[in-house]
Amino acid sequence: MLSILTATTLFPNDAKPTQGAFVATRLAKLCESGEVSAEVLAPVPWLPPFVRYRDAGRLDLVPRHTQRGPWNVWHPRYLVIPKIGMTVTPHTLYLTMRNALRRMIAEGRRFDLIDAHYFYPDGVAAVRLAREFGLPVVVTARGTDINLIPEFPTPRRMILNAARQADGLITVCQALKDRMIELGVAAERITVLRNGVDLSLFHPEGRDGARRQLGFQRRTIGSVGWLIERKGHHHVIAALAKLPDTDLVIAGEGPERARLERLAVSLGVADRVRFMGSLDQRQLAEVYRALDALVLASSREGWANVLLEAMACGTPVVASSVWGTPEVVAEPAAGVLMRSLDADGVAEGVAALFSKLPDRAATRAYAEQFSWDATTQGQLRMFKRIVAERQARQHHIATVAARATSPHL
Missing domain, CATH: 3.40.50.2000 (Glycogen Phosphorylase B;)
Incomplete structure (x- = not known):
């Protein structure tokens, strides 16, 4: 050994x-x-x-x-x-x-x-x-x-x-x-x-219960990661102005939290943004399976684990087309890549995803290609x-x- x-x-x-x-x-x-x-x-x-x-x-x-x-x-x-x-x-x-x-x-x-x-x-x-x-x-x-x-x-x-x-x-x-x-x-x-991706931890079973427990009643998207400028949470918050039927949850902590909270207030979308703080892996899995889509608007990524984690829970993604991300989001079952890294890119990506929303079982099957x-x-x-x-x-x-x-x- x-x-x-x-x-x-x-x-x-x-x-x-x-x-x-x-x-x-x-x-x-x-x-x-x-x-x-x-x-x-x-x-x-x-x-x-x-x-x-x-x-x-x-x-x-x-x-x-x-x-x-x-x-x-x-x-x-x-x-x-x-x-x-x-x-x-x-x-x-x-x-x-x-x-x-x-x-x-x-x-x-x-x-x-x-x-x-x-x-x-x-x-x-x-x-x-x-x-x-x-x-x-x-x-x-x-x-x-x-x-x-x-x-x-x-x-x-x-x-x-x-x-x-x-x-x-x-x-x-x-x-x-x-x-x-x-x-x-x-x-x-x-x-x-x-x-x-840990396919036993991140799985789609129990979606309805997770939505009830988390209080998700409308279409809900998520943004997950450390609260820093590079992770692009501000683009997702700003995109809500173009997505009036959508709520947003943000999982993570970091130095940008206060600024992001102020941004949500200034744009008039604070009532549709929930900051969930830092979550462990099991808590994240519950959030992923309850979401309708995950959005990752990072300006730099190597291999973004959050994308595969969400997909393994049956949740498709909208992601910026940077570095290794196109290698992760490579088929329609996975989700869509944004055409621009800004609020418009997020809004357009979300609209494109929901216009041809993949079956959650197909998204899970796609993620199963990426076992450890x-x-x-x-x-x-x-x-x-x-x-x-x-x-x-x-x-x-x-x-x-x-x-x-x-x-x-």
């Missing part, structure tokens, strides 16, 4: 229980294969008490070590320096991860491979960590780490250097692979392993190959060294 260390800042914790749920789900499916055991190194930011960092949540409540599901999860602190943190954080994160891994090894833990998620700063720090400890490392690119951060010269250099040194590279969609190739990474070094099985098998093949190659190299080096020192030669 392979023993892996999953290293990422994108992992659920007590302050942000829904953060990085896609990383936790992929790891859970991998471990369910029975061929992998894992521990998780998930550092959380630390700032001096006099520095306000409202988006981080109550990180002081996150324990240094916890048991989450089947895994030991370690949450050491790493220093985040506002304004200059983009270039410094890979180093502070590496130092924290190095100290934590040293303690783990001193306690008798051994790992065959480091499984890193999000290229910057996580992957950059993890590659440096792997080189120091003589471990192979695989880095998964997930979205803004490749489609946004490399626009800054120093992070781009660090990302490319890490990509050259990593033993394996994964992207969650073809669009991110294409972008990495544009940046200068060799195509043959990159494997596309798309995120799947293929991703899990792809990881297993990659991890086993990389570990075997590393062991073969080490054996060869040891054999050569032994021959060189043998008195019989």
Whole structure:
């Protein structure tokens, strides 16, 4: 059995229980294969008490070590320096991860491979960590780490250097692979392993009960995600002015909530907008199956898990045509892609969807193509190959060294 260390800042914790749920789900499916055991190194930011960092949540409540599901999860602190943190954080994160891994090894833990998620700063720090400890490392690119951060010269250099040194590279969609190739990474070094969807958790059964429980009486659309400008919730709110027969629920928290609430009031649609706050995966599933459609108006996405989650609940989507999203919304049963990323694009997309609304069973059937099985098998093949190659190299080096020192030669 392979023993892996999953290293990422994108992992659920007590302050942000829904953060990085896609990383936790992929790891859970991998471990369910029975061929992998894992521990998780998930550092959380630390700032001096006099520095306000409202988006981080109550990180002081996150324990240094916890048991989450089947895994030991370690949450050491790493220093985040506002304004200059983009270039410094890979180093502070590496130092924290190095100290934590040293303690783990001193306690008798051994790992065959480091499984890193999000290229910057996580992957950059993890590659440096792997080189120091003589471990192979695989880095998964997930979205803004490749489609946004490399626009800054120093992070781009660090990302490319890490990509050259990593033993394996994964992207969650073809669009991110294409972008990495544009940046200068060799195509043959990159494997596309798309995120799947938990078809047992996200399912269409119980829709009528969910609508009653949530109080949905009219046509209701949803917008799900962190409340930041990039997620485009403001476009969906503004589109309500053109959709008078439609209500909107927004699931998520973030720094833009107050501004979004003011926008709804100023447009006269506040009575049709409900902010539901942060929801866990089971609560989200109830919302998805109760909705008539999900709208995702993001300006940047790698592989948007919310789209498949909604589809698995039988709910079609209206989505912006960015990055990996056209790979998710590829057939009429899935939904429609917006022609423009603005309020008009949302309104037109919603109207187009409901003019030819797919059968919910067909939407569910479409989502069933995206189980985690293929991703899990792809990881297993990659991890086993990389570990075997590393062991073969080490054996060869040891054999050569032994021959060189043998008195019989």
